[in-house]
Amino acid sequence: MWKRIKNNFESGIERIKWFSSILSERVKIEFSVIKLVSDRDKKEKERAEKFRLIGERVFELREQHEKNALKDKAIMTAMSEIEKLDAEIEDIGKKVSDISKVEGQA
DSSP states (O other), X not given: OHHHHHHHHHHHHHHHHHHHHHHXXXXXXXXXXXXXXXXXXXXXXXXXXXXXXXXXXXXXXXXXXXXXXXXXXXXXXXXXXHHHHHHHHHHHHHHHHHHHHHHHHO
């Protein structure tokens, strides 16, 4: 009888270990997704700020008819930074998608 109780107890312990390891992995995945989404949101805010800066600069240049807004250094810099941010946002989106695919297969 003691042997059966011991075996059942050990079996129960193994099930708890198994469940806790699965739960731990799931929590790690969820935190990874949350971090990536947070990073994406920060990048999108930076992107919006760059667009705002471009708009302000174009508004400043409206009186200078001889100046081409697309050749303005501040606008060109902001546009190149927006392109970089777009690439980073897309990369983060792919990572989130990849993590979601892994979750769906599990």
